[in-house]
Amino acid sequence: MCYIGQHLAELLGREPRKPDNEEIAPQAQEIHFYKKGQVFDAKAAAEEHQRLKSNKWRNIRWATLLAVNLLFVLSYSLDIQLLEGALTASRFAGFHMADLNSALQVMLAFKEVLINLLIGTVTVFILWFFLGGRTFCSWVCPYHLVAELAEKLHLKLVEKKIIKGIDFHRGTRTAFYVIFAVLTLASGYTVFESVSPTGILSRAIIYGPGLALIWVGVLLLFEVVASRRAWCRYVCPIGMTYGFVGAASPLRIRYNLVNCQHEGECRKVCLVPHVLDTVIKGRARDVEVPIGADCTRCGLCVDVCPSGSLRYEFKFGGGARVTATEQP
Amino acid sequence: MSKKDKPTEMLPVSRKRAQQARRRFLRSVALTVGVVGMAALGYMPVARGWKPRLRPPGALLEQEFLAACIKCGQCVQVCPVEAIFLDDLDQGFGVGAPYIHARDQACDFSCDGLQCVLACPTGALTHEISYPHEVDIGIARLDRPDKCLALLGKGFKGKVRGPEFTGKFRYIEVDRWNPVAVRSQDFDREVCDLCVVHCPIEIRADQCEAGKPPSGDPNQCPPKRAIGLEPVDSGDGMARFMPVVYDGCVGCGACEMVCPTEPAAIVIDMASVLKS
Numbered sequence: 001m002c003y004i005g006q007h008l009a010e011l012l013g014r015e016p017r018k019p020d021n022e023e024i025a026p027q028a029q030e031i032h033f034y035k036k037g038q039v040f041d042a043k044a045a046a047e048e049h050q051r052l053k054s055n056k057w058r059n060i061r062w063a064t065l066l067a068v069n070l071l072f073v074l075s076y077s078l079d080i081q082l083l084e085g086a087l088t089a090s091r092f093a094g095f096h097m098a099d100l101n102s103a104l105q106v107m108l109a110f111k112e113v114l115i116n117l118l119i120g121t122v123t124v125f126i127l128w129f130f131l132g133g134r135t136f137c138s139w140v141c142p143y144h145l146v147a148e149l150a151e152k153l154h155l156k157l158v159e160k161k162i163i164k165g166i167d168f169h170r171g172t173r174t175a176f177y178v179i180f181a182v183l184t185l186a187s188g189y190t191v192f193e194s195v196s197p198t199g200i201l202s203r204a205i206i207y208g209p210g211l212a213l214i215w216v217g218v219l220l221l222f223e224v225v226a227s228r229r230a231w232c233r234y235v236c237p238i239g240m241t242y243g244f245v246g247a248a249s250p251l252r253i254r255y256n257l258v259n260c261q262h263e264g265e266c267r268k269v270c271l272v273p274h275v276l277d278t279v280i281k282g283r284a285r286d287v288e289v290p291i292g293a294d295c296t297r298c299g300l301c302v303d304v305c306p307s308g309s310l311r312y313e314f315k316f317g318g319g320a321r322v323t324a325t326e327q328p
Numbered sequence: 329m330s331k332k333d334k335p336t337e338m339l340p341v342s343r344k345r346a347q348q349a350r351r352r353f354l355r356s357v358a359l360t361v362g363v364v365g366m367a368a369l370g371y372m373p374v375a376r377g378w379k380p381r382l383r384p385p386g387a388l389l390e391q392e393f394l395a396a397c398i399k400c401g402q403c404v405q406v407c408p409v410e411a412i413f414l415d416d417l418d419q420g421f422g423v424g425a426p427y428i429h430a431r432d433q434a435c436d437f438s439c440d441g442l443q444c445v446l447a448c449p450t451g452a453l454t455h456e457i458s459y460p461h462e463v464d465i466g467i468a469r470l471d472r473p474d475k476c477l478a479l480l481g482k483g484f485k486g487k488v489r490g491p492e493f494t495g496k497f498r499y500i501e502v503d504r505w506n507p508v509a510v511r512s513q514d515f516d517r518e519v520c521d522l523c524v525v526h527c528p529i530e531i532r533a534d535q536c537e538a539g540k541p542p543s544g545d546p547n548q549c550p551p552k553r554a555i556g557l558e559p560v561d562s563g564d565g566m567a568r569f570m571p572v573v574y575d576g577c578v579g580c581g582a583c584e585m586v587c588p589t590e591p592a593a594i595v596i597d598m599a600s601v602l603k604s
Contacts, residue, residue, distance in 0.1 A: 078403050088424075089400035089449045104396050108449050114451035117398070172356040179364055184451055187371070188395045189421040194370035195363065199399055203414060207401055210514055212415040212423055215366070234356070235363055259546035 004247055007292035011243045013171025016277035023287045031115035031257050032282050045263040052306040058297025061139055068140050074205050087202035096120035101238040105190040108181060128242055132249025136242045143197040146230060150220045154228050166227050172234040180237055198238055229271055247293035254313035255279060255289045266301035266310055337597030354482040370420035375533030380598040381427040384412050385463040386445040386453035396452035399424030402481045403444035409496045409507045428594050430581025437528040438498035438507050461529055461550035466596040468576035470571055477520035478557055478569040487511050488586050506600050519569055521557050523583035523594055529554035529576050
């Protein structure tokens with residue numbers, strides 16, 4: 001089975017599972033075999049994390065996210081006309097851009113597609129195909145940034161045992177995707193847009209705050225006190241759309257099994273830890289594994305990995321690989 | 329998926345895990361119901377038409393407009409008189425959709441080319457129109473005849489709507505291209521005709537009659553008049569005039585914006601909303 005198929009199934013909500021032996025490439029099997037006996041020195045690993053701690057990618061990402069959103073604000077407030085509109089649809093230097101999910105909603109509700117919308121949609125499709133996965137989420141979406149801070153708060157509260165976080169089935173997002181699409185098609189209203197914190201926040205930043213921010217506040221509060229990153233993980237169809245578009249992207253995080261100590265820090269910081277299931281001892285199907293479609297390419301795992309086992313990679317192909325069983 | 333998956337999935341799981349899975353499932357259903365319920369609440373304001381809105385020039389009928397609008401605000405950004413604002417949460421599915429509040433700032437067509445229409449990426453503002461007289465925002469209506477100065481036989485002297493009023497208008501005799509604050513103008517009319525002299529359709533029609541169509545483009549000439557003062561004989565010997573709205577009215581709201589009475593004697597009806 002190809003990796004892309006697995007990645008898409010995981011995007012839709014399937015839990016990752018431990019691969020059978022024959023699904024693992026012989027070289028990887030060998031490494032797993034030698035690692036089996038290794039004793040994990042937690043203290044040494046913690047020290048190494050302390051020594052090599054970096055915020056490089058997080059800082060670059062935050063700067064990018066702020067820059068994009070600031071460009072929207074300045075284009076309007078100073079009338080520099082570089083990036084007009086909001087995240088749902090915009091014009092970059094005069095060229096149309098349309099958020100794929102917003103465009104999809106309009107197409108489903110209006111049932112007619114204007115050429116400008118098509119141009120914007122194709123442009124954005126190509127852009128995010130190359131940037132991959134859910135890059136939009138962690139590098140552009142303003143809700144991601146505030147939710148990232150809410151997440152930190154949530155984890156602190158959990159650590160102090162003040163609250164106990166709850167989770168949902170990841171398939172819930174798939175259910176939402178279908179429900180919103182059907183509601184939009186049936187009602188003729190862009191139903192999701194009225195609760196989308198991405199659109200609401202983007203407009204609030206550019207055009208000034210309004211009542212709609214209360215809804216964003218409610219979501220953040222829910223994420224702080226009840227469920228870690230609930231909106232991005234279990235609800236948002238925008239992420240899902242981009243997940244599909246970027247599934248076969250050349251830009252991704254690549255996992256290398258050789259030096260990995262399997263101490264699991266990367267999974268602790270990851271917004272979508274199921275994509276990092278492969279780093280669990282004995283699970284990698286190959287020596288090098290590209291991380292899946294649900295990955296937001298946020299780079300938190302790259303920053304936290306002391307052994308360099310997780311890196312950014314730009315490479316065409318290699319996503320679909322034949323596993324050991326299917327080889328002649 | 330290989331056939332080997334099945335047996336592993338069917339292995340008996342402990343009761344505790346089954347219970348956890350069931351709870352998680354129920355939680356997920358509750359989350360779905362909650363969020364979809366919140367989204368569905370958006371239907372209430374639009375269905376009941378709590379506050380019918382004036383939409384920007386070229387807007388499709390309300391239902392289609394809300395379907396086609398991608399809520400990006402590009403129309404807001406290009407409007408020279410900043411007449412367009414975006415709806416908030418109280419408008420349900422309309423959240424983020426553009427509207428005009430004519431009393432505060434009407435559309436005065438000072439952009440000539442209907443820039444909001446050109447800026448719209450989805451056709452929610454139809455690209456099938458190119459000239460102000462093709463617009464159908466609504467239609468003016470003399471709402472409070474008892475307030476109308478012309479009908480009372482009164483003139484108007486001074487600043488329209490006081491020194492604090494922020495509304496803008498493009499006065500051709502002041503600046504051909506840039507709208508100026510209405511409050512910067514001093515008026516002295518024997519009979520109040522502010523609604524007529526501020527009507528962009530009337531201004532264009534007058535220009536055309538004088539042989540000087542706007543931008544030298546005869547296509548800019550409105551085929552019909554929009555508003556005029558007609559004498560009214562009430563038998564008391566007083567010269568009274570009534571603003572009469574004609575077929576050429578596009579509902580831009582300039583008359584409502586400049587009407588010096590409080591509240592405005594003339595207002596815009598949301599013709600397009602009523603039609604749908």
